[in-house]
Amino acid sequence: MLVLTGLMVAWHLVTTSMNDPMFPTPERVWQSFTRTWNDGSLMEAFRDSNSALLTGLALGVPGGIVLGMLSGYFRIVDRILAPYVNMMLVVPMVALVPILIIVFGLGTSARVAVIVLFVLPDVLVNTRGGVRLTDRQLLMMARSYGGSTLGVFRTLLLPTAFPSVMTGLRIGIGRGITGMIVVELTLVASGMGGFIMEALGRFRAGHMIVMILLIGLEAVVLTTLCVLAERRVLRRMGA
Amino acid sequence: MARSGSTTEAGVAQSIGLTLRGVRHGYESRDGDRSLVLDGLDITVEPGEFVSVVGPSGCGKTTLLKALQGLSRPWEGEVLVGGQPAWKVAPGRVATVFQSDCLLPWRRIWRNVVYGAEMAQRRSHRGRKADVQTLLEQVGLGESADQFPSQLSGGMRQRVNLARALYVEPSVMLMDEPFAALDGQTQEIMQAELLRIWALHERTVVFVTHRLDEAIYLSDRVVILTQRPTRVHSVVDVPFDRPRPLDIKRTPAFNELLDDVWGRLREAAGSPAGIAR
């Protein structure tokens, strides 16, 4: 809390002394916030972008988990997918946005596709890592007692992999938020990214900062929720 | 059997003796509480002598070594290395071989050996590979000069640790359970190796250990310490001639001595806990 107040104070002091419309004071930003909140434009942009985010996550996360588990368990799957996954991790997925727009048009589907592309690789890699943590010897032991594949999966693989999967989820959500706005910032001005670009065009620094802070806040809140959820489940599991 | 000086030519000038007189020492915890560990130690080590120190767990062997290294000054009494107070001694006069080999994993073996001299700023040791090669052969690692620590086994790494200590040509070597982390067979081999290498230069050695057979096998005398507050319980002479083959450990004379020391240690400890035969 001290940290935040310190920041606020510093912000206020710096910007008031600068007296530049490009660097709005906290008060200006608050004004922008109330204005956009009241006229609904803030929330509309929020809803617009986040509906795409939800769909994207709903597709990307389970997909990443399934593929990750298969990659972790079956070496052959891992090796087949490897070139593509590695490319997706190293190459900026942003570069694919123009292609996706041509494929999916200018609507929401393009945004969902981008989000899936941003989310999937990290979820996959972390899930895969989690599965690979499982001690080979423990697996052999479970099998030797006649454990079925499903049983082994439930009792051994899942608990071991769980923390990694949660990490992947947390990272994936962060990436998803980035994916959510990247289309809007570059090619299709709608939602939160569009809001920012419009504010840019109209030189409305206050509006811009409001939205940037909102995005940041969303990122923090969602990742914190993930961390807390992970802790809750780990405690339940008796870690 | 005390030794008055080393027999090799290079050794005579180098080996020096150690004296602890009335040393009282301990440590301070974070809140400033002082714990007394050593309560009046009197020990003399002659130049070129190999002395082992045994005692129950927690009897302050580490504190003793720290004082000998000069890393901490005793609350009372004096710690003299070659007549000088320990903390005044030049770096590299006293070399310590720890239980953990502490090799720099990113340096090759020969570069690790010269590291001690590098830190002690020995200009005479230019850190040339050729100098190191002879020493490596002495410790039995002639082939490993260019390898990395990760490529060597535990026993081999300890030998490098030893070589590094030898390279600075110390007057005194302190060894803190150097073989404790090795498996049983390797321990025995290393003990024999240590004697072989020591015989080349016969420096003064203070060897701390839990293992009584190791203490007796290696040394000229065994110092037995008490439980805290620690004093010297007794000192036992080891009358066996050198060189000592490993199978001396199976002889009746050795085992009698072992029983004797074992008995004394039990007395010193007050309980059999923490003593390994």
Added chain:
Amino acid sequence: MRADGSATVNGSATVAIRMDGPPLEGVTAPAGGPPVTRRPGGDGPPGLVEGISLAMGALTWELAARIWDPAWLPPLTRVLASTDDIVRDGALGALSSTAYIFVLGLMAAMAAAIVTTVIFTLVPVVHRLARPYFYMAMAVPPLAVVPFFMLIWGPSLTARVATVWLFTYFVLAVMATEALEHSPRDLRDMAFSYGGRRLSVLRTVAIPAATPRLLEALRIAVVRGIKGAVNAELIIGVVGVGRLLRSYSAGYRIEHLYATVLLVLVASLITYFLIERLERKATGWERSG
């Protein structure tokens, strides 16, 4: 898998594993994360299976494009053929301008990170004070801040370099500080026992011990820097690859678009493999023999 049990995952993933701390007091994400094998497909050089997989992928692309012929999927062969068209259009020049802002931004971030790390290591109080601010700064997707840079600096070089800087600085500063803080205690004690002075010990122990982590930080920063550069140009799009992408997509020159994307792909991969090789070479000693 490193000797100390920690490991890394490619690109931005590790960044988040280590530092994604919510700025709630006392709540921090698991540091270092669970050990994960280095990357999909394993550590070794890509083998037959991977090659076949790629080849099959390419083949599928080609066949699907020719048989099905959707408007948005040109055959791979035609895409490859149009590469020299795009080169004539100035694609390589565009690529070099992207590379330029990448290098500038990364250098600036490294300089700032070195200063930050030195201060943090020498004065731990500053580190503790600054940490919550760092976490907050890292929580905001840098992408969202890019338009703000454009507001302040216009569509200039400064704005683009600043973007790359933003993408890379925090990672470098945080990981470098962490690397130097975890200097191996026992090795330092050993060095001191031989009479080593503080500076010598720093030089011969702390820095070599930190080098693997530092190079890893660099590798991650490089990946993020590439992202930053491409993002900068897509959003601020005056010159460079981003601009090319936008103009091709606006003009519906589909083959050229794909070709440009492939160019970006290849350039990124090459850069990545170069930095990864550097990291491997310098940390050979960490892999157990």
